[in-house]
Amino acid sequence: MTEQQLPPWADPSVSPAALDEQGVSRRQLMRRAGLFGAAFAAGSLATPAVASAEGFGGNDPHLAYLVGDHHVHSVYSHDAKYTFSQLAQASARYGLDWMVFNEHSNFGHAQYGAKLEHEEILKARAANPRQLIFQGLEWYIPGAEHCTIFAAPGRHEVDLLTQFELAYDGKLLGYTAGGPTHPDTPRNEAHAVKAIKWLAAQRRSGYVDDVLVFANHPMRLGIDSPHEMRNWRDAAPEIMIGMEGAPGAQGGAIPGWRGPTSIRGEYENKPSADSWPAYPTDSYLTYGGFDWMTATVGGMWDAMLSEGRLFTITTNSDVHRVVFDTWKNGDWLPGQNFDNTGRLPDPVNTTEPQPGGDFWPGQFSRTHVGVSRYGYRAVMAGLRAGRVWLDHGHLLDGLDVRLKRDCDHGRGVTLGSRLRVRKGEKLTLNVTVTTASRPNPHDILPELAHVDVIRGAVRGPSADRDNWRAPATKVVHTADVSGREGTYTLRIPLTAGDESFYVRLRGSDGNRHGAGYLGASVDPHGPIPHAPGDGDPWLDTWFYSNPVFVEVAGHR
Numbered sequence: 001m002t003e004q005q006l007p008p009w010a011d012p013s014v015s016p017a018a019l020d021e022q023g024v025s026r027r028q029l030m031r032r033a034g035l036f037g038a039a040f041a042a043g044s045l046a047t048p049a050v051a052s053a054e055g056f057g058g059n060d061p062h063l064a065y066l067v068g069d070h071h072v073h074s075v076y077s078h079d080a081k082y083t084f085s086q087l088a089q090a091s092a093r094y095g096l097d098w099m100v101f102n103e104h105s106n107f108g109h110a111q112y113g114a115k116l117e118h119e120e121i122l123k124a125r126a127a128n129p130r131q132l133i134f135q136g137l138e139w140y141i142p143g144a145e146h147c148t149i150f151a152a153p154g155r156h157e158v159d160l161l162t163q164f165e166l167a168y169d170g171k172l173l174g175y176t177a178g179g180p181t182h183p184d185t186p187r188n189e190a191h192a193v194k195a196i197k198w199l200a201a202q203r204r205s206g207y208v209d210d211v212l213v214f215a216n217h218p219m220r221l222g223i224d225s226p227h228e229m230r231n232w233r234d235a236a237p238e239i240m241i242g243m244e245g246a247p248g249a250q251g252g253a254i255p256g257w258r259g260p261t262s263i264r265g266e267y268e269n270k271p272s273a274d275s276w277p278a279y280p281t282d283s284y285l286t287y288g289g290f291d292w293m294t295a296t297v298g299g300m301w302d303a304m305l306s307e308g309r310l311f312t313i314t315t316n317s318d319v320h321r322v323v324f325d326t327w328k329n330g331d332w333l334p335g336q337n338f339d340n341t342g343r344l345p346d347p348v349n350t351t352e353p354q355p356g357g358d359f360w361p362g363q364f365s366r367t368h369v370g371v372s373r374y375g376y377r378a379v380m381a382g383l384r385a386g387r388v389w390l391d392h393g394h395l396l397d398g399l400d401v402r403l404k405r406d407c408d409h410g411r412g413v414t415l416g417s418r419l420r421v422r423k424g425e426k427l428t429l430n431v432t433v434t435t436a437s438r439p440n441p442h443d444i445l446p447e448l449a450h451v452d453v454i455r456g457a458v459r460g461p462s463a464d465r466d467n468w469r470a471p472a473t474k475v476v477h478t479a480d481v482s483g484r485e486g487t488y489t490l491r492i493p494l495t496a497g498d499e500s501f502y503v504r505l506r507g508s509d510g511n512r513h514g515a516g517y518l519g520a521s522v523d524p525h526g527p528i529p530h531a532p533g534d535g536d537p538w539l540d541t542w543f544y545s546n547p548v549f550v551e552v553a554g555h556r
Contacts, residue, residue, distance in 0.1 A: 007092050010130040021397040021434040021487065022065055022368070026097065029064035029374055030130075060414045063370035063387060065398065066379060068098035069361040070136070070148050070214060071248055071316035075344040076113040077103040077138075080320045081329055083346055084120045087319065087361060092131060094362030094441060098369075098379050102136035102148045105169040106338065110162045113342025118158040125153070132376055137161045138216065141232075142170035142195070143178030143188030143274075144224050145216060149199065152210040152376050160199075160208050168195035178223050179274040189228060193235045200236035210380045214314055215243035218300075219283055219292045220267055222275035226300060227465035233304070233311065241312050241384055245294035245301070245544055247286070248318020250364050250392065252357030253535030257323060260533035264289045266357055278466065287517065288508065288527025288542045289392055289535075290315075293468075297454055297516050297523040302470035305502055305547055308458040310416055312383060312546055315365040315390040321356030328354050363441050364537060366391055368399070370414065386416020386546045393541035395446045395509060398434030398487070403427060403494075403503065403548045418549040421496045427550070429453065429492040429503060435485050442538040448484075449510025450525070453477040453492055458500040458549065472499075474522045482510065494550075502547040512540040 008014045009023035016024055073080035074087055084101070091099050101117060103109055114135075121135050135157055136150030149164065151157040168191065170176050175188045196213060203211050215232070218224040232240045247265035252258050261268060265286040271279070287295035294301045294313050304311045330345030338344065359365065370387030371378040382388070389399050403419055404412025406426040413419045421427065436446040456473030479490050494503065512530065516523025527542060 006128065006130060007095055007097065009095075020437045022067065023095070025064040025398070026066065029371070060402075060411065060417055061372045063372055063400075063414065065368040065370050065389075066097035066132075066374070066382070067362065067366050067368055068096055068100075068132075068379065069316045069365065069367065070100040070102065070150065070314060071138070071216060071244070071318045072099050072101050072361050073103060073138075073318070073320050074101055074117070075346065076101070076109060076117045076342065077320070078106050078108070078338045078344070079104065080344070081327060081347050082319070084117065084124070088124055088131065088133065090360040091362050094360055096131075096362040098132035098134065099361055100134040100136040100148060100150045102138045102150060104138050105140055105165045105171060106342075107172065108339040108342040110165045110172075111342060112340075114158050114162050114165075116343055132379060134376065135161065137165055139164070139195075140169050140171035140176070142168070142173065142175035142191045143185055144170070144192060144228055145218060145221060148214045148216055150212060151208045152380060154209050156208050160202055160211065164195065164199065168198065177274060180225075180277060182274070189231065192228070193231050196232055196235040196240050200239050203239060210377060211239050212380055212383060213240045217247040217265065217291065217318070218243050219279070220247065220265070221269055222271055222279045222284055225276035225466060226303070226468050229300075230304070230465050233309070237309065238384065241310070243293070243311070243313060244291060244316060245313030245390060246290040246315040246365065246392065248316050248365065249357040250289055250537045251323035251359055253530065253533060253537075254323060255534050255536060258355070258357055262357070262533050262535070264530065264535045264537055265291070276466075278468070282529070285529045287529055288512065288540055289537055290527060290542065290544070292517070294544065295527045296518060297475060297526060298456075298470045298473040298518045300468040302456050302473040303462065303468050305504075306456050306458055306470040306473065307461050308500065308549065310386045310546070310549070312386050312388050312416070313390065313544060314367045314388065315392065316367065317359050317361045317363070317365055319358045319361055321354065322358050322360055323356050324353045325356055326350050326353055364392055366394070387414060389415060389505075389543060389545040391541070391543040393442070393444070393446055393509075393538055394436055394440035395448060395541045395543050396434060397437050398432075399543065399545065400432040401505065401545060401548065402430045403550070404430070413548060415546040415548060418551055420551045420553060422553050423496055423498060425496045427494040427496060429494055431490040431492065431505060432487065433481065433490070434487045440538070444538055446541060447482070447509060448507055449480070449482045451479045451481055451490060451505060451507040454504050454506060455494075456502055458502060475524060475526075478525070496550060496552050498552065500550060500552045502549045504547040505545040506542065508542040509540070
């Protein structure tokens with residue numbers, strides 16, 4: 001394995017003046033933990049303490065945001081291309097702090113590949129402890145799409161994955177049919193719930209210290225029905241914590257590259273016999289590069305949030321084959337294949353661009369997780385707590401969100417948290433934005449044009465488990481921030497009404513927007529689909545944040 005590369009913020013030889021706002025905050029976090037410029041101590045794995053927000057007011061800790069990607073494929077996936085080292089070095093080059101190698105399930109992977117990759121991960125962790133590398137699995141959900149599963153480092157992390165893969169993977173078991181009228185559907189759906197409960201039991205028993213699950217590209221095929229997603233979440237909400245708000249393969253629709261019908265995310269499918277029939281035909285597209293479930297104000301993501309339960313969104317590379325890259329898959333030796341090796345041959349460099357629609361980890365898509373310590377469990381705790389925002393194209397250097405009662409002097413609560421208030425109380429949503437300070441990897445200096453505040457009522461569990469609408473959710477405030485630079489704070493007044501509610505944020509470069517999917521009265525300038533084959537992702541970039549919940553005393 002070649003030498004690991006340090007992220008610039010973690011390299012003491014890099015001047016602070018050469019770092020962006022997030023790099024500076026990460027370096028400060030390391031210094032506070034006594035870890036900057038030295039190898040990590042065992043304490044770096046500790047779960048951060050989080051101040052309680054149970055009382056009125058609430059007060060969350062100071063946070064630094066670590067940047068990551070939970071959906072990365074290497075030669076240990078049967079359909080990918082790059083070596084572990086190529087991906088680790090690329091992720092450092094593009095500023096990632098943490099990443100998950102979630103290889104596709106496969107008999108070759110379960111028998112050989114998972115253990116071989118684990119050996120590489122252990123060496124990489126020892127060589128560069130500042131780069132947090134998780135081992136994971138892309139689970140073929142019985143009768144549905146895919147999920148990322150990953151555990152905290154420990155002596156059973158790879159055993160957990162291979163046991164799970166052999167016992168619960170839909171592809172390996174042949175539990176793939178998922179249409180509403182298919183006779184195997186009840187069995188498949190029940191097996192998926194059983195699988196998530198099994199993972200939760202391994203965490204409770206201490207077999208692994210922690211484990212998390214995210215649903216991947218939920219609308220790519222339209223086979224993740226609303227009731228299935230609710231069932232997965234309800235089976236173990238402490239580990240099945242969210243979904244990809246935006247898929248990988250964001251480079252697939254660069255003009256003149258893959259073809260005239262290409263869509264960002266490779267969302268190029270139509271309803272099939274296995275799809276949930278109540279999804280609209282145009283829900284199979286991406287909107288501003290984001291999955292329809294997330295991009296639709298008042299849609300499926302909001303329908304889940306309106307039940308009063310956190311459901312985190314992420315973005316990632318889903319890297320298999322990078323746009324304009326000149327590497328191709330290597331050739332097998334006689335008698336070898338993926339089933340008997342668990343690993344593809346090393347790629348070979350050529351002089352010609354090879355087919356692909358992906359970006360390197362961190363090159364375009366970034367998931368930012370708020371932590372108060374640096375380490376694996378801290379990242380997992382931040383994801384579980386919902387301290388998450390995401391951007392495309394390096395649109396922002398930093399985002400800090402605090403909601404507080406006007407009568408309080410504390411800092412309030414942040415993303416994923418809950419603030420208890422009384423009916424009629426005045427609140428202030430403080431949104432601190434740090435604009436992009438340097439050109440992104442495409443040599444564009446991103447400029448944020450607007451910040452939208454989206455508010456939704458919390459009305460408890462839906463009586464209809466297949467409901468995908470939240471009619472009481474809409475954009476309630478838009479701030480025009482065109483031309484603003486550096487760090488500034490937007491102070492948005494809110495008032496608590498009769499109902500508990502949540503607020504979340506969204507914004508873009510302003511290059512492509514229009515009436516949202518459910519109409520201008522709900523979302524006057526939301527993301528819209530691009531024309532097939534004409535979806536340059538660098539020219540249509542957005543950020544999204546997780547919600548902050550507000551519980552009104554006396555309301556349930």
